[in-house]
Amino acid sequence: MTDQAMDWQELTNLTRGRPFVVERVRLADNGVAIEGEFELPQLAQLNVEDQVFVTAFVQCHGSIKQMERIFGVSYPTIKARLNRITQMLDFVETDPAPPPTEVLDRLRRGEITAQQALSELEGRT
Numbered sequence: 001m002t003d004q005a006m007d008w009q010e011l012t013n014l015t016r017g018r019p020f021v022v023e024r025v026r027l028a029d030n031g032v033a034i035e036g037e038f039e040l041p042q043l044a045q046l047n048v049e050d051q052v053f054v055t056a057f058v059q060c061h062g063s064i065k066q067m068e069r070i071f072g073v074s075y076p077t078i079k080a081r082l083n084r085i086t087q088m089l090d091f092v093e094t095d096p097a098p099p100p101t102e103v104l105d106r107l108r109r110g111e112i113t114a115q116q117a118l119s120e121l122e123g124r125t
Contacts, residue, residue: 012047012048012051013048019045020040021037021038021039022037022038022039022040023035023036023037023038025038042088042089042090043089045088046085046088050081050085050088053071053081053085054085056070056071057082064078064079097120097123098120100121103117103120103121104117
């Protein structure tokens with residue numbers, strides 16, 4: 001484990017899962033420091049064990065069979081842990097609804113019907 005990873009683990013252990021705010025960031029290559037109030041990324045807010053689990057899952061390319069072998073536990077145990085971690089994370093909308101102006105422009109151009117436009121504006125695509 002690198003010094004940086006060890007420091008992060010120590011910080012995570014120190015906070016014991018309690019929320020905290022980072023107020024100063026220093027760029028290692030040039031020493032520039034930025035002060036403010038920075039929220040940590042969601043994955044960094046997980047406890048150390050869950051961070052290790054997520055890292056292993058990514059390294060296994062999402063293979064639950066490999067995760068079973070690595071952690072020596074059953075499929076339901078892996079799925080339960082994934083579900084628990086999923087509950088802690090907010091997910092970014094990957095297919096957001098189009099802005100209303102875009103829907104109305106498509107309606108004006110005759111690309112969609114009035115009913116389709118209503119459905120899209122109500123979020124029922």
